[in-house]
Amino acid sequence: MIGFVMKKNAIYAQSGGVTAVINASAAGVINACRDYAHQIGTLYAGENGILGILTEDLIDTTHESRELIDGLRHTPSGAFGSCRYKLKSLEQNRREYERLIEIFSAYDIGYFFYNGGNDSADTCLKVSQLAKEMGYPIHAIHIPKTIDNDLVITDNCPGFGSVAKYVATSIREAGYDLESMYKTSTKVFILEVMGRNAGWIAAACGVASTHDGEPPHIILFPEVPFDEDKFIDAVKLAVDRHGFCVIAVSEGVKDKNGVELSASQTNVDDFGHQQLGGVAPILAGIIKKRLGLKYHWAVADYLQRSARHIASASDVEQAYVCGYRGVEFALQGQNAVMASIKRVSQEPYLWDIESVDLAKVANHEKFMPNDFISNDGFHITQKCRDYILPLITGEDYPPFKNGLPEYIRLKKHKVQKKLPVFEVTR
Amino acid sequence: MIGFVMKKNAIYAQSGGVTAVINASAAGVINACRDYAHQIGTLYAGENGILGILTEDLIDTTHESRELIDGLRHTPSGAFGSCRYKLKSLEQNRREYERLIEIFSAYDIGYFFYNGGNDSADTCLKVSQLAKEMGYPIHAIHIPKTIDNDLVITDNCPGFGSVAKYVATSIREAGYDLESMYKTSTKVFILEVMGRNAGWIAAACGVASTHDGEPPHIILFPEVPFDEDKFIDAVKLAVDRHGFCVIAVSEGVKDKNGVELSASQTNVDDFGHQQLGGVAPILAGIIKKRLGLKYHWAVADYLQRSARHIASASDVEQAYVCGYRGVEFALQGQNAVMASIKRVSQEPYLWDIESVDLAKVANHEKFMPNDFISNDGFHITQKCRDYILPLITGEDYPPFKNGLPEYIRLKKHKVQKKLPVFEVTR
Numbered sequence: 001m002i003g004f005v006m007k008k009n010a011i012y013a014q015s016g017g018v019t020a021v022i023n024a025s026a027a028g029v030i031n032a033c034r035d036y037a038h039q040i041g042t043l044y045a046g047e048n049g050i051l052g053i054l055t056e057d058l059i060d061t062t063h064e065s066r067e068l069i070d071g072l073r074h075t076p077s078g079a080f081g082s083c084r085y086k087l088k089s090l091e092q093n094r095r096e097y098e099r100l101i102e103i104f105s106a107y108d109i110g111y112f113f114y115n116g117g118n119d120s121a122d123t124c125l126k127v128s129q130l131a132k133e134m135g136y137p138i139h140a141i142h143i144p145k146t147i148d149n150d151l152v153i154t155d156n157c158p159g160f161g162s163v164a165k166y167v168a169t170s171i172r173e174a175g176y177d178l179e180s181m182y183k184t185s186t187k188v189f190i191l192e193v194m195g196r197n198a199g200w201i202a203a204a205c206g207v208a209s210t211h212d213g214e215p216p217h218i219i220l221f222p223e224v225p226f227d228e229d230k231f232i233d234a235v236k237l238a239v240d241r242h243g244f245c246v247i248a249v250s251e252g253v254k255d256k257n258g259v260e261l262s263a264s265q266t267n268v269d270d271f272g273h274q275q276l277g278g279v280a281p282i283l284a285g286i287i288k289k290r291l292g293l294k295y296h297w298a299v300a301d302y303l304q305r306s307a308r309h310i311a312s313a314s315d316v317e318q319a320y321v322c323g324y325r326g327v328e329f330a331l332q333g334q335n336a337v338m339a340s341i342k343r344v345s346q347e348p349y350l351w352d353i354e355s356v357d358l359a360k361v362a363n364h365e366k367f368m369p370n371d372f373i374s375n376d377g378f379h380i381t382q383k384c385r386d387y388i389l390p391l392i393t394g395e396d397y398p399p400f401k402n403g404l405p406e407y408i409r410l411k412k413h414k415v416q417k418k419l420p421v422f423e424v425t426r
Numbered sequence: 427m428i429g430f431v432m433k434k435n436a437i438y439a440q441s442g443g444v445t446a447v448i449n450a451s452a453a454g455v456i457n458a459c460r461d462y463a464h465q466i467g468t469l470y471a472g473e474n475g476i477l478g479i480l481t482e483d484l485i486d487t488t489h490e491s492r493e494l495i496d497g498l499r500h501t502p503s504g505a506f507g508s509c510r511y512k513l514k515s516l517e518q519n520r521r522e523y524e525r526l527i528e529i530f531s532a533y534d535i536g537y538f539f540y541n542g543g544n545d546s547a548d549t550c551l552k553v554s555q556l557a558k559e560m561g562y563p564i565h566a567i568h569i570p571k572t573i574d575n576d577l578v579i580t581d582n583c584p585g586f587g588s589v590a591k592y593v594a595t596s597i598r599e600a601g602y603d604l605e606s607m608y609k610t611s612t613k614v615f616i617l618e619v620m621g622r623n624a625g626w627i628a629a630a631c632g633v634a635s636t637h638d639g640e641p642p643h644i645i646l647f648p649e650v651p652f653d654e655d656k657f658i659d660a661v662k663l664a665v666d667r668h669g670f671c672v673i674a675v676s677e678g679v680k681d682k683n684g685v686e687l688s689a690s691q692t693n694v695d696d697f698g699h700q701q702l703g704g705v706a707p708i709l710a711g712i713i714k715k716r717l718g719l720k721y722h723w724a725v726a727d728y729l730q731r732s733a734r735h736i737a738s739a740s741d742v743e744q745a746y747v748c749g750y751r752g753v754e755f756a757l758q759g760q761n762a763v764m765a766s767i768k769r770v771s772q773e774p775y776l777w778d779i780e781s782v783d784l785a786k787v788a789n790h791e792k793f794m795p796n797d798f799i800s801n802d803g804f805h806i807t808q809k810c811r812d813y814i815l816p817l818i819t820g821e822d823y824p825p826f827k828n829g830l831p832e833y834i835r836l837k838k839h840k841v842q843k844k845l846p847v848f849e850v851t852r
Binding site: 207299 | 440443444446474475477501502503504505506507508509510511591594595596598599600602603604605606607609610611612615617633634704706707722723724725726727728729731732733734735736738815817818819820821823826828829830831833
C-alpha cells in the first residue's frame with residue numbers, strides 16, 4: 001500500500017570511502033526507480049555525494065542508458081562521485097540540513113537514498129528528523145555500504161564480502177609464494193589490510209587458512225592490544241614449525257594504551273579519522289630487530305576496496321538488492337530505516353532484506369565478537385569462519401577487453417541550477 | 427631425429443623468485459616427459475631448486491597424478507620449491523658443478539631442465555660447459571621464467587604477462603577509486619611495483635591508460651633517473667588538469683647517481699641483490715612536503731607475482747609451451763639453449779617457441795628501449811602499449827572452492843638418497 005497520491009521525485013547519493021560494489025547498489029536503486037516509474041518521477045543523484053546536493057550539483061539519471069546501468073553493477077568506485085563530508089549536528093550546522101530540505105523542495109523530492117557507512121546513517125537519520133520538524137514529507141532510506149563491515153543490525157555490509165574475498169585470495173597466494181621460497185629466502189611476509197577499529201578485513205584473511213599451519217599464521221586485530229613479546233614469540237613459533245610465517249595486520253592495530261602503531265597525527269580527514277597506513281613496515285622492523293629474519297611486506301590500501309575483478313558474487317547481489325529493496329521500503333511509506341541484510345539460514349546460506357530503524361544503527365560500531373577471535377588473540381575461530389565464508393562465495397567477473405576489466409563511466413548529465421549559490425563551510 | 431640410443435632420465439628445477447605461471451612450465455615439462463616416455467625415463471625434480479639437486483633431495487615426479495599436474499597449471503608459486511642460490515663461477519666453486527655431474531651420473535640423467543631467470547640461464551650454461559669438459563653427455567635446457575621480463579632474445583618472459591595484467595588491472599581499479607573521491611579526499615595515489623633495474627612491470631601499469639588523462643598519469647622507471655623537481659611539476663600538472671594524480675613506481679627507481687631511492691644496504695640476498703621495497707612512502711613524503719596533498723600508497727610486493735587469480739591466459743599458455751617445447755628441444759639433441767618465445771605477428775598476436783643459444787642469453791639484461799618511454803620520461807609510448815597488450819590478453823581463472831581459488835600441493839615423493847652427503851657452502 002502506497003501512502004502517496006502524488007508522484008514524487010527521488011535523490012540518491014554515495015558517501016564515504018568507495019567499494020567494489022557500491023555501484024551495484026546504485027544500479028539497484030536506479031532499476032527500482034525505473035521499475036516503479038508509475039510512482040517515482042525523476043531520480044537525481046548528488047555529484048560527489050551529499051556535497052553535490054548541497055551545492056545543487058545534481059545529475060539526472062534518466063540520461064543513463066540501460067547498458068551503462070548494467071555496467072554499474074560490475075564497476076568499482078563511486079560512479080556518481082562520493083565524498084568524505086560529515087554533516088555536523090543539527091545544532092552546529094542547521095543551515096546545511098535546511099539547505100537539503102530547500103533542494104528537496106525545489107526538486108519535488110519525496111525519496112532520499114543515502115548509500116554509505118556509519119556517518120551517512122547518522123546524516124540520513126538527521127535529515128529525516130529535520131524534515132519532520134519542518135513538516136517536509138521525505139522518505140529517507142539508508143543503503144548500507146562499508147568494507148569495514150562495522151554497521152550494526154545487519155548480517156554484513158555490502159562491500160565487505162568483496163574485500164574479504166580479495167584479501168583472503170591474496171594472502172593465500174602470497175602464502176604459496178613463501179612456502180616455495182622460504183628455505184633460502186623470505187621467512188616472514190606481512191600483509192597490511194584496512195580496518196581502523198574493527199578487525200573484520202583482517203579476520204577475512206583467516207579464512208584462507210583451512211587447516212592448522214596453513215597461512216596466514218598470525219592475524220593482528222585492532223580489537224586485540226598489540227603485545228610485542230607475545231607477537232615475537234608467535235612469529236618464532238610459526239617459523240620453527242613451518243619454516244616461515246605469514247601475517248595479516250589491520251592498519252588500526254593498537255598498543256595497550258589504545259594508540260595506533262602507525263598513528264600519524266598530522267593527517268586527519270574530514271571525519272576526524274587519522275590517515276593511517278604503514279604498520280606493516282613497522283612490524284617488519286620489529287621482526288628484523290628481534291629475530292633477524294628476512295621479511296617482505298605488502299600494503300594493499302585502495303587495491304583491496306576497488307578490486308572488482310575478484311568481487312564476491314554474494315556481495316554484488318546483496319549490494320544490488322539492498323539498493324532495490326531500499327526503494328521499495330520508501331514506496332511502502334517507510335522512513336529513517338536502513339535496508340539491512342538478515343541471515344535466514346547458515347547452510348545453505350539464505351538471506352533476506354529487512355528494514356531496520358536507523359536510530360538503532362547510527363553511531364554504533366560492530367566489532368569482532370570475542371568468540372570470533374581465537375584464545376591466543378592471533379587467529380579466527382570456526383564460528384568466525386562460518387560467518388565469513390558465505391559472504392565471499394561465488395565469482396562475478398567483470399567483462400574484459402584487451403586484457404583489462406572494462407569498467408564504465410556514466411554520462412552524468414548535469415541539471416541546470418535554479419537556486420541561489422550555497423557556500424559549504426568546511 | 428633423436429641422438430640417444432639409450433633411454434635417459436631427466437631432472438627439473440625451479441629457480442629464483444616464483445611467479446603465477448612457473449608451475450605451468452613445470453606442467454609442460456612433466457607432460458612432455460610423459461608423452462615421450464619411450465625416450466625419457468624418470469623425471470626427477472630438485473626440491474627447492476638447484477640446492478635440492480646438490481644435496482640429493484630429489485622428488486620422483488612419477489608419483490604425481492594427472493589431476494595434480496593439471497592443477498599445477500593454475501597454481502602460483504614454485505610447487506617443487508625454488509631457491510635463491512646462484513652457483514659461483516666454475517673457478518670459484520668447481521666442486522658444486524662437479525657434484526651436479528655426480529648426481530646426474532648417479533641418476534642416469536641425460537636431460538636437465540632449469541626454469542628461471544638470468545642467474546639460472548648462466549648456471550644452466552655453466553653446467554653444460556663443465557659436463558662437456560668432463561665428457562658427461564647432458565642436454566641442458568633453460569626454461570625462461572621471470573616477472574622482470576629482462577631476458578634477452580625472447581619476445582617476453584613467462585611470468586611477466588600475468589604480473590602485467592595484475593598491475594594494470596589494479597591501477598585501473600585504484601584510478602576509478604580516486605576519480606570518485608578526489609574532490610574531498612585523496613588527491614595522489616602511488617602504486618609501487620617490482621622491477622629493480624628494468625621498468626617492464628611499471629610500464630605495464632601504463633596500458634591501463636587508454637586515453638590522455640586516464641590513470642596512471644605518471645610512471646617512474648628505473649631506466650629514467652628520478653628528478654624530484656620534474657616529478658613534482660608533473661604531479662602538480664596532473665592534479666591541476668584532472669583533480670588527482672595516480673602514480674606507478676618501480677621499486678628500483680634511482681636518482682641521477684644511480685642510487686635506489688629506497689636503497690637499504692643492510693638487506694642483501696644471496697644473489698647480491700639488495701632487498702628493496704618502500705619507495706612509495708618515500709615519494710608520498712616528498713609530495714606531502716612539497717605540495718601538501720593528501721595521498722595514499724600501496725606496495726603490491728608478492729601479491730603481484732603470485733596473483734594467479736588474475737593471470738593472463740596468453741602467459742599461462744606460453745609458460746606451459748616453453749616447458750613442453752624445452753623437452754622436445756632436448757630430445758632433438760639440443761644443448762645449452764633456452765626455449766624462447768618468438769613474436770611471429772603482431773595483429774593477430776601469433777607466437778612460436780624457438781631455441782636460442784644460452785651463451786647469448788646468460789648475463790644479459792633487457793631494459794625498456796628508449797622508444798617505449800615517452801619523451802618526458804613519465805609514461806609509455808604506443809609502441810610499448812602494442813608490445814605489452816597481447817601479453818595480458820585472455821583470462822585463465824583457477825577453479826574456486828568456498829569462495830577461494832583452489833590451488834594444489836604436490837605429493838613430492840622423495841627419492842631415497844644413495845650418495846655421500848654434500849655440504850653446501852654458502
